[in-house]
Amino acid sequence: MSIRVRFAPSPTGALHIGGVRTALYNYLLAQKMGGTFVLRVEDTDQTRFVPGAEEYIIETLKWCGIEPTEGVGFGEGQFAPYRQSERKELYHSYAMKLIESGDAYYAFDTPAELEVMRERLKNESNQAYSIVTRETMKNSLSLSQQQVTELMDNGTPYVIRLKIPANQTIMINDLIRGEVSFNTIELDDKVLMKADGMPTYHLANIVDDYLMKITHVIRGEEWLPSAGHHALIYKAFGWETSMPRFAHLPLILKPDGKGKLSKRDGKKFGFPVFPLSWKGETEEESFVGFREMGFDPRAVINFLALLGWNSGTEQEIFSLEELCEKFSLEKINKGGARFDYDKAKWFNQQYIMHTPNTDLADQLYPLSIEQGFNVSKEYLAQFAGLMKERVTFFNEFLEKGYYFFKNVAAFDDDNIKKRWKLENRAKFESLTNLFNTFDFTDSDGEISPAQNMEHAVKEWINTNGLKMGEVLPLLRIALAGTMQGPAVFDMVALLGKNEVQKRLTLAYDYFDKVVSG
């Protein structure tokens, strides 16, 4: 039997990076087992619904390349609809089944009354609406049949709660954690249907997983405490035999280890925690994404995959295809993993470095147009080749290497003062002339134009009685303004004869001025 997994986010805002990892693991298991990956949108809380959140989730999965096989936004399959708000009636009928079987009951307590109860139980060990407290509350278990009918006829708002059975031990066999058990005496009577007629997560999730024939529930550890309730609900419906296997993932923790990573941490620690940028209503609620930071989705996926899982080998770089092949639930760790931004950056650098120049050029092209640079893809490909070992983020290409597209904007005056000698000006001018004699475009020979020039210039340095350190750094600054960057002759070759000529001439005048004060 082929497996079916699902990712079931709630559209309450941008999808957190931890959610992306949960989606990833679901995707990987489905791919590995040749199963189906379902995207279900759990929008049962109308008060927290955020417009655009669903689109954000879909766009994120597409960007990451982990697309569901069926579900919202990905071709509705045979179990449509996949949005819980569109399945409202369904949940009601299932809740009624539990009422009829005596596994659930009506409760009429107002929020204020619940508050009073919690206050009263403050010092008790069990503070919940449960088997020990429900008799003291206003529900169809404590009230007479007549009172209940009266309340309902009056239109009194009510919820439906799960009736937790007395004194049972519920054992869950978690694929990651092994046996986890709960005693029903500790479990609370969870709300199944809210007063607004919508189901809660606990009901909707189980009904849908059952109806959609989900075989494996891979979700965050925050769900572990309610897994006992979920098992009880399956049992109440008589669905024990088709209950999915559970796998509760370890949490992604803050870099300082204090609690799970939250959306605020991005701003606090200075890194993205969302895959894509999100425009919230306020500045506080807006976030920069990994994508906009200049991350390659492959790097994000690789990084996320290894945050809580490992292949058992010393391999660190995995393509999505390799992950699909090698992934297994058994190798997922139990303990939470701290978010390590340095490692994320390293992965990105690795991916950029190993991307073919022409691919980089394709990505750089629209950005260069945006910046008003008028260059060919061929030029961009060569440029990418020179820069790719020197950038961590994609957007650094045009920032750090801007001087390949326009004039130098700032010179390293300190280095100019240290190195430029007025009396050498004439010699440098002859160097300019030397460059003029080269064929910059000859790429047929065994030796590249850059190498060719390098040889000649070094010879020129010798015959002029100069040292490398007296010439090369200045050449670099003249062309780029800074001491950092690709090999000088690579820059010379890419910039081209005219540009080199122009820049050197301009720079010498500037150098004179700087040194003369």
Add this chain to the structure above:
RNA sequence: GGUCCGUUCGUCUAUCGGUUAGGACACUAGAUUUUCAUUCUAGGAAGAGGGGUUCGACUCCCCUACGGACUGCCA
């Protein structure tokens, strides 16, 4: 407070009773590079504590400590 889960270098992790406890990130030093980056070499760096079980425990069991999640008519 209660329930549940967790605990190997600073961080991510390997080890499925016998290893000089391995790798990666980060860091430090060196080599290469005219610079920066890359690459290479080297270095420091770990089994929370205490009891068991065992010929032998990082590995199995118990206790303690610490950390986390949950404790909503949120998911």
